[in-house]
Amino acid sequence: xxxxxxxTVLFIGVLILSISFNVYxxxxxxxxxxxxxxxxxxxxxSLKQIKRSLENDAGLSEVxxxxxxxxxxxxxxxxxxxxxxxxxxxxSKQILEHLLQMAYMNKDxxxxxxxxxxxxxxxxxxxxxxxxxxxxxxxxLLIELKKDYE
Numbered sequence: 001x002x003x004x005x006x007x008t009v010l011f012i013g014v015l016i017l018s019i020s021f022n023v024y025x026x027x028x029x030x031x032x033x034x035x036x037x038x039x040x041x042x043x044x045x046s047l048k049q050i051k052r053s054l055e056n057d058a059g060l061s062e063v064x065x066x067x068x069x070x071x072x073x074x075x076x077x078x079x080x081x082x083x084x085x086x087x088x089x090x091x092s093k094q095i096l097e098h099l100l101q102m103a104y105m106n107k108d109x110x111x112x113x114x115x116x117x118x119x120x121x122x123x124x125x126x127x128x129x130x131x132x133x134x135x136x137x138x139x140x141l142l143i144e145l146k147k148d149y150e
Contacts, residue, residue, distance in 0.1 A: 039073055039077055047125060050066045050067055050095070051119055060103050070095070074089040091125075098142045101146070118141055122138075124137075
């Protein structure tokens with residue numbers, strides 16, 4: 001009988017430890033998920049601010065500020081899990097690099113139609129940051145903008 005009680009106590013102890021560990025893990029997973037969602041929202045917010053700055057003709061320095069923020073967190077988004085050429089971190093970096101080159105050369109996006117195209121492409125990326133067609137359009141548009149200021 002005493003052996004049975006010892007085994008029962010040990011079993012209950014292991015069961016309590018197991019349940020405690022599972023609850024801890026569940027809370028950690030929820031916390032990690034909240035943090036990841038927060039990073040994704042910050043990235044989308046940065047894209048929105050880039051778009052808004054372009055729409056309001058806020059100036060290249062403000063657009064660069066938001067592009068820099070988007071680029072700095074792009075590696076940590078869930079959108080960048082694919083690690084392909086068309087990944088979020090790649091196009092975020094391309095946007096920032098082109099804007100910095102323009103600022104260095106004291107240029108602005110003078111072509112209104114290209115600025116509108118850029119706004120439209122960013123708007124598409126806001127809806128789906130991994131849309132391959134929008135990413136290709138963005139990359140093509142950045143190449144076209146580069147031709148204008150070189």
